[in-house]
Amino acid sequence: MSRRIFIFDTTLRDGEQSPGASLNIEEKVEIARQLARLRVDTIEAGFPASSPGDFEAVRRIAQTVQGPAIAALARVTPTDIDRAWEAIRYAARPCIHVFIGTSPIHRQYKLKMNAEAVLEAAVAAVRHARRYTSAVEFSAEDASRTEPEFLRQIFTAVIEAGATVINVPDTVGYATPVEFGRFIAALLAGIPNMDKAMLSVHCHDDLGLATANSLAAIAGGATQVEGTINGIGERAGNTALEEVVMALYTRRDVYDCETDVKTEEIYRTSRLVSSLTGMPVQYNKAVVGRNAFQHESGIHQDGVLKERTTYEIMNPAMIGLSQDNIVLGKLSGRHAFRHRLEQLGFNLSEEELNKAFERFKALADRKKEVTDRDLEAIVEDEVRVLPEKVALESLHISTGNRVVPTATVQLVVEGVPMQEAACGEGPVDAAFKAIDKIVGLEVNLLDYSLSAVTGGKDALGEVTARIELEGKAYVGRGFSTDIIEASVKAYLNALNKAIYETNYRLPVAQLARAKGGS
Ligand code: KIV
Numbered sequence: 001m002s003r004r005i006f007i008f009d010t011t012l013r014d015g016e017q018s019p020g021a022s023l024n025i026e027e028k029v030e031i032a033r034q035l036a037r038l039r040v041d042t043i044e045a046g047f048p049a050s051s052p053g054d055f056e057a058v059r060r061i062a063q064t065v066q067g068p069a070i071a072a073l074a075r076v077t078p079t080d081i082d083r084a085w086e087a088i089r090y091a092a093r094p095c096i097h098v099f100i101g102t103s104p105i106h107r108q109y110k111l112k113m114n115a116e117a118v119l120e121a122a123v124a125a126v127r128h129a130r131r132y133t134s135a136v137e138f139s140a141e142d143a144s145r146t147e148p149e150f151l152r153q154i155f156t157a158v159i160e161a162g163a164t165v166i167n168v169p170d171t172v173g174y175a176t177p178v179e180f181g182r183f184i185a186a187l188l189a190g191i192p193n194m195d196k197a198m199l200s201v202h203c204h205d206d207l208g209l210a211t212a213n214s215l216a217a218i219a220g221g222a223t224q225v226e227g228t229i230n231g232i233g234e235r236a237g238n239t240a241l242e243e244v245v246m247a248l249y250t251r252r253d254v255y256d257c258e259t260d261v262k263t264e265e266i267y268r269t270s271r272l273v274s275s276l277t278g279m280p281v282q283y284n285k286a287v288v289g290r291n292a293f294q295h296e297s298g299i300h301q302d303g304v305l306k307e308r309t310t311y312e313i314m315n316p317a318m319i320g321l322s323q324d325n326i327v328l329g330k331l332s333g334r335h336a337f338r339h340r341l342e343q344l345g346f347n348l349s350e351e352e353l354n355k356a357f358e359r360f361k362a363l364a365d366r367k368k369e370v371t372d373r374d375l376e377a378i379v380e381d382e383v384r385v386l387p388e389k390v391a392l393e394s395l396h397i398s399t400g401n402r403v404v405p406t407a408t409v410q411l412v413v414e415g416v417p418m419q420e421a422a423c424g425e426g427p428v429d430a431a432f433k434a435i436d437k438i439v440g441l442e443v444n445l446l447d448y449s450l451s452a453v454t455g456g457k458d459a460l461g462e463v464t465a466r467i468e469l470e471g472k473a474y475v476g477r478g479f480s481t482d483i484i485e486a487s488v489k490a491y492l493n494a495l496n497k498a499i500y501e502t503n504y505r506l507p508v509a510q511l512a513r514a515k516g517g518s
Pocket residue numbers: 014099139140141142167169170171172202204
């Protein structure tokens with residue numbers, strides 16, 4: 001019988017530590033719900049002691065998301081552990097995850113503790129956490145650079161103290177597959193009470209080896225793999241869970257292991273994480289990249305048409321990527337539209353459906369074929385999670401290679417129409433400046449990217465804008481066949497998130513008065 005491998009998702013904790021990624025509470029809850037649909041075994045929802053925002057997000061997820069176990073990270077201090085418990089106590093299956101650095105480098109330079117003190121702190125922390133819950137994971141941070149003998153000692157001691165999972169992180173992505181697989185096998189053989197706990201691995205991708213190392217660890221006997229969707233995370237990121245899951249499935253002849261993941265939800269989860277974090281998925285990314293199932297060369301296309309398996313080792317449908325891609329056009333009705341959205345996994349309210357359908361009709365007028373990717377973009381653009389205090393009403397741009405780019409932007413700010421004009425380095429810059437004038441904020445644009453949702457000259461443009469307000473970053477996305485409009489929508493989306501999170505009071509009355517309004 002196949003061995004069951006448990007999937008521990010840390011997109012909302014380690015993944016959120018990605019430079020540039022920033023999620024608000026509603027977005028975290030939305031991702032957690034999708035992870036539950038994906039059927040991961042554990043969702044690490046955050047690090048409650050790190051900030052009040054993280055605490056609140058973990059608490060909301062623990063209270064509302066059903067299915068997976070909900071884990072919270074804590075250092076080995078009683079205050080961190082108490083805080084973690086406060087946040088997850090209402091989960092059906094709460095798990096406290098405690099960690100401390102174990103390698104000589106971490107002990108000497110970071111912790112300034114000797115091995116004995118590290119071991120004592122780890123044991124005390126596990127005991128403390130066990131008073132709250134029967135599910136306690138212990139991580140030996142930088143385990144792959146820790147003396148094997150000390151690791152055996154500390155793991156044996158924490159299992160004795162009640163740890164139910166021991167985690168072996170390759171924190172800095174230093175391990176190599178053959179070495180790591182052997183390391184895990186030797187550890188498993190050397191821990192006398194290993195029958196009382198599960199061994200987990202947590203790899204980072206600094207050398208591009210995180211997936212390979214995780215699979216080698218499974219071959220060496222590990223039972224749980226930790227990672228993130230799309231491999232996001234600190235520095236070069238974490239193990240991409242979709243890669244591990246699909247490798248285990250596709251090469252079950254080699255690994256003879258299975259997971260409980262509903263693979264058909266992989267693509268949707270990847271899109272959601274990318275869209276909410278604003279971190280694009282590399283085109284040639286394994287499993288979920290937009291080129292992962294594209295065949296460019298004539299020989300390959302011919303082969304796939306004759307027999308898909310000539311050049312495809314996975315069926316795209318298995319990750320939830322529909323193949324009858326071009327589906328709707330100008331003449332498609334509301335019924336077909338709703339049906340296709342449902343097939344894609346979107347269950348919209350009547351009001352949301354109306355908005356999305358209107359947008360679809362407008363797009364179908366400009367674009368011959370509306371693909372599934374277009375439909376996903378429409379839903380993302382029209383069905384926003386947060387209230388939109390600032391919305392675009394109209395936009396007029398004057399630009400050219402011999403004129404000063406000028407934008408006139410009309411917004412509806414908390415129901416009040418307002419208009420401003422501004423000049424800029426280019427039309428996008430001019431439009432953003434006009435918006436800043438209206439809302440009376442000094443916004444710093446950190447990052448801006450533009451791509452096409454599908455091929456063709458009539459493609460929808462997709463813009464990601466990362467802005468900074470009062471020292472915090474916010475990400476927004478916008479879609480339109482007009483790239484200036486897509487840019488403005490992305491900017492406003494980020495701005496709305498910032499306004500929501502900072503509780504910023506828009507100077508509506510003041511601005512309306514200045515414009516002669518009521
Ligand atoms: O990479 C790491 O070591 C971690 C631990 C906290 C598990 O993220």
